[in-house]
Amino acid sequence: MNKFIFIMLISFITLSAWSQKITVIGTVIDVTSNEPLVGVHVKNDNAAEGTTTDEKGSFILDNIEQSGLLNFSYLGYNTITVKAGNNMTVTMEQATIGLDMVVVSASRVLQKRKELPVAITSISRKTIEEINPTTVDQILNQKSGVHMIDLGNEQHMMAIRQPISTKSLYLYLEDGIPIRPNGVFNHNALLEMNMAATENVEVIKGPYSALYGGEAIGGSINFITQKPTQKLTGKVGLRGDGYGYFRADAKVSTTIGKTGVYFSTYKSAVEDGISEYGDYDKLAITGKITHSFSDDLNWSNTITYVDYFSEMSGNLEQEQFENEDYTSNHTFTFRDAKSLRFNSTLNKSWNENNTSILTFVFRDNVMGQNPSYRISSRTAPDSFTSGELNENSFNSYVAYFQHNIKLDALKSNIMIGANIDFSPKEAFAKILEVYRNADGVFESYTETGNFKSNYETDIVNTGLYIMGDIELFENFKVNAGLRYDIYSYDFRNNIDDASDFSSLDAKETYNSVTPRIGLVFNTTNNIGFYTNYSVGFIPPSISDLFAEDDVPLLDATTFDNFEVGGWMSLFDKKLYLDFATYIMKGNNEVVSVRTIYEGIDVSENKNVGETEHKGIEFGVVLKSIKNLSLRYNAAYSEHTFVDFVTKIEDGQPTVDYSGNEMPGAPNWVSNSGIDYKAPFLKGIRFGLEWQHVGEYFTEEKNEVTYDGYDLFNARLGYDGEHIGLWMNIMNLSDDLYSTRASTAWGKTTYKPGLPRTFLIGLNYKF
Helix, strand or coil: CHHHHHHHHHHHHHHHHHCCEEEEEEEEEECCCCCECCCCEEEECCCCCEEECCCCCEEEEEEEECCCEEEEECCCECCEEEECCCCEEEEECECCCCCCCEECCCCCCCEEHHHCCCEEEEECHHHHHHHCCCCCHHHHCCCCCCEEEEEECCEEEEECCCCCECCCCEEEEECCEECCCCCCCCCCHHHHCCHHHEEEEEEEECCCHHHHCCCCCCEEEEEEECCCCCCCEEEEEEEECCCCEEEEEEEEEEEECCEEEEEEEEEEEECCCCCCCCCEEEEEEEEEEEEECCCCEEEEEEEEEEEEEEECCCCEEHHHHHCCCCCCCECCCEEEEEEEEEEEEEEEEEECCEEEEEEEEEEEEEEEEECHHHCCCCCCCCEEEEEEEEEEEEEEEEEEEEEEEEEHHHCEEEEEEEEEEEEEEEEEEEEEEEEECCCCCEEEEEEEEEEEEEEEEEEEEEEEEEEEEEEEECCEEEEEEEEEEEEEEEEEECCCCCCCCCCCCEEEEEEEEEEEEEEEEECCCCEEEEEEEEEEEECCCHHHHHCCCCCCCCCCEEEEEEEEEEEEEECCCCEEEEEEEEEEEEEEEEEEEEEEECCEEEEEEEEEEEEEEEEEEEEEEEEEECCEEEEEEEEEEEEEEEECEEEEECCEEEEECCCCECCCCCCEEEEEEEEEECCCCCCEEEEEEEEEECCEECCCCCCCEECCEEEEEEEEEEECCCEEEEEEEECCCCCCCEEEEEEECCEEEEEECCCCEEEEEEEEEC
8 A cells, every 4th residue: 555655646747847837037039140039929839818029029929838849930931949948049040931931022011921822932031141142143043934134243133024124114112112114224224233232132023013014024133121129239341352352241220219221331342363354342331220100100211322333345256265365455335333222111001901101213324435346346447436435313202101900700802002213314415536556455535525315214113003912712812903104205405416315305104904813722721822824014115215316106015914823831840832833925125117108217126026935943952850941942934026127128128037036035944053051050140042044046136156064152150149160162162154145147146154253251249
């Protein structure tokens, strides 16, 4: 009997120990910024309810089993489960893939990715800091369907659902606001961004005109600025490589009372780099001030200034390229850009279901050039030819308004918005007399005093839109939008004898109605599909309209986009897949048509072009082993001239590209990677990347091709509490490749990529 009582007593003590309850106190912070996360839902793994973190990221949970499991969930972050303990500090990571990812670019409000019928993705600050890019393409090219071309010194071209070109097919945004007005597109516009101030980058592929209006054809890229931190933080860093590249970074941030302050700057340069006459210098500065008047009214102000100068050595001809001869025949050509952007946003929450956003924007932009492509290389040595010194500048005065309505009873959201953008623009091009010496080098120039063009244009864009979604039944949503735009140009010619932009004073106005409708069906919490139809448009550009004496009768170019896609998160989120397949048709594209009839030769712009773009984009991420991630992102596309006649003689087309593939359009583009974080060496990370660009035609006749290339990169890094070290090894196999090849006038030229490059960096943060 005594033995039985003893056994029961021991059992009771043991069970009591196992069932002992504790009070858990902890803090939840962001793994990258170490900032507290407010509103994180914390609960016992088996409980239906729990608590949320306060403004300091702190939480308290009572009656938790010792060593029990706690579940942490937060919008836009990966849900995690950890063991309970005393004085816990829990780190959470932003979801950059999968169904936990949230985005703002589709509606200017936070939305879950799985609720949107569009191909959209996000690149987190953590990813950006681990890659440590020197150019934006090094992060964007990791996403399926994105092919950004590095032209050196942060100059670039883009190819998203379109061939490589300089056309106004993309919209570049900062905090949801276009960095340039419609009608003033520049394919190098991203050199006017401050990469160091970016919190994350969101990419929308395909037209999304209901929100953004014109030019968002291939896609929209939104650079979201970092917010002020709650406590004083800062970071300084240096990086450089063996080919003359150097960059210094600094940032500091804090919040005092209800006012947050953020400042970020970097200075980068290339001196005596791989290309003769290919140096550059850039200063980028971003400041941000936020103020919380109350829980319902917040004010945010951001200013970005960029001062950029680059020498322009031009592309290499084939023999030079193959011999790795990077000498240049140019000694004075350049690009000089200065841009200032300021935006001020008020965000007012009227109640749980109504919020308003009002933004005012000012832009001041000047880009001057003495471009190498305006000097004919066919000029004989020891002779004179013409060149061009040009400048384009504009100011912008812009207002955006959006009101968001949430209808809980209908499970619906509605966004109503408007914008007005007034952007006066000035431009001129001076004629230069350029001397090419006996060695074939363009060594000097003089201004002739004459102008090729000198004009002013007032550009006004007014837009109205409505968009929203409604859940018709569980997990099935309809998402739609409609936009109306009015574009007007007031062109004034300042000279009578212009050879370019020779139109008389003229006013032109264009109206566009662009609809969008999509369906989203999440069959389970982890599997979903969508489809959408959207229309994008491009108003005729200034050069389309006013380049000749007579203003042509042009309509806006439109693109009809049909798309089907989906996503899957499998095996407890260890495997994630997404895909999108699309077909996009361009109508009324502007073509310069040369018509010869009975000896009369006339060239004019006409809406006679039609193109077709179709493809499939897909991505796979596998995280089957802790700390090891594998990804494969790829796109197969075909871009075709459907109807494209550029010369007609006596009623018969003599230059007809209809049916040909468009130049600069590789069928296959992919990016693969392996990333590993060593658990036995805290803070150490390794990465290996493979970028593949397939073969493509370099001209419209489809007679000349470029083979494409395969590029391998490696990244090594250490991220400590205060010290960060990294080394990026670009072009591991030291291959000769060209980031872009093009053929004109029977000659193919190449833009060479860097040989094997070791970039080393160091930063200190507090």
